[in-house]
Amino acid sequence: MLERELFHQYGIVVNHVYRVSGGYLLQTVELGECILKRAETEREEDFPWYVLVSQYYNQQNEPTLLPMPSKKGRYIETIGNEAATLYQLPLKTRTIRESDGHRLALLHRKGGNLLTSYSELPEVQPWQMRWQRRIDQLEAYRVTLMQQEQPLREFDTLFIETFPYYLGLSENAIQYLVDAGIDAGVNPFDVKTLVFRRYNAQYIADTEFLLPSEFILDHPARDLAEWIRYKLFDENAGFDEVRSFIWDYHQRRSMNAMDWNLLYARILFPIAYVEAIERYYSEENLKEKQEIYHRLLNYVNHEGDREALFKGIFSELIGERGSTMRQIEWLTI
Structure with missing residues (x-):
């Protein structure tokens, strides 16, 4: 029984249990309302940092779930034969309604302020290094498939036939980042804040509380690019909506030329294709x-539609800034 396991592992008395998306909502005597979530990508050694992030954001009026240790001092325990983590709900919810751009910029500023307190943060690995490694792995596997004797599956054939195009697109994005860094003479990834693992336009709108394990160290342009990618490619939004988002963000946190370079390169990289493979x-x-x-x-x-959007992003969003940015010839014709 769930209540018995929770008392045994955490020493808490659970009065009511409600099944919710992603786990269970608990009403407890000792901790108030809690959520029990299945542990998926989380690692035990990361939880002290998650606790710090949660405590900081709650102090900054950003309601965030707080990981709770078990009686053994662990944050990941086996509950109902599954690895799970217990989170205490904050006492209040965020009541101020803002645009996505304002909200994201504020989170980036607050996240950056937290990081300034630490002199020895891990380096952010440049995106082009991560991308190159993943593309190289796919290319090697494609060669293996082409050399095998047994019949290919439908997916194998699709992968083999389409990969050259997406390899070229990836190389464009990678070279764009490399050239931008050379032009500026700086490492753009020296600028970092707390960003989402994968942010989209629905995340904050649909999420009452932030989850600390959703945050990683990276350049702020990561979230901007993912929001724009989601809106333009998944929701078929117009450029007016994206322009408003960028303007609202820029009002709270000014965007420089490097931000634009990183944003464009990240949108260009075909992450959805790579992840599907x-x-x-x-x-x-x-x-x-x-x-x-x-x-x-x-x-x-729908690749043709995306090519039109790549061109539109440069002309409709970047506009005059494009005169000081490198251009990709086949996207500016």
Whole structure:
């Protein structure tokens, strides 16, 4: 029984249990309201940092779930035969409603202020290094598939036929970052704050409380690019909506030329394609593999629409700033 396990592991008395998306909402005597969530990508050694982030954001009026240790001092425990983490809900929720741009800029400023207190933070690995490693892995696996004797599956064929195009697109994005850093004479990733692992326009709107494990150290342009990618590619939003988002963000946190360079390169990199290939070949469930195949097929079939958006981003959003930025010839014709 869940209540018995929680008392045994955490020493708390649970009065009520409600199943919610991603876990259970608990009403407890000792801690008030809590959420029990399945631990997925979290690592035990990271939780002291998550606790610090949670405490800081709560002090900054950003309601954030607070990880709670078990009686053994661990943040990941086995509950109901699954690895899980207990989070205490903050006492208040955020009541101020702001635009996505204002909200994100404020989070970036607050996250940056927290980081200034630490003199020895880990370096942010440049995106181009991460991207190159993933692309090299896909290219090597494609060669393996082409050399195998057994018949290819539909997905294998799709991957083999489409990869050269997305390899070229990736190389454009990687070279764009390298050249931008050379032109500026600085490491753009010296600028960092707390950003989301994968931010989109729905995240803050649909999330009552922030989850500390969703934050990583990276350049602020990561979140900007993911918001724009989500809006333009997934929701088919217009450039007016994206312009308003950028303007609202810029009012709270000024964007410089390097921000624009990183933003454009990140939008250009075909992360959805790369992740689909990676997920398919690591997935064991046949139904899920088939769904990934159909999603990738749909993605590839809409590549022409995305090319038009790449061109539009440069002309509609970057505009006059483009005169001081490197241009990708085939996207400015």
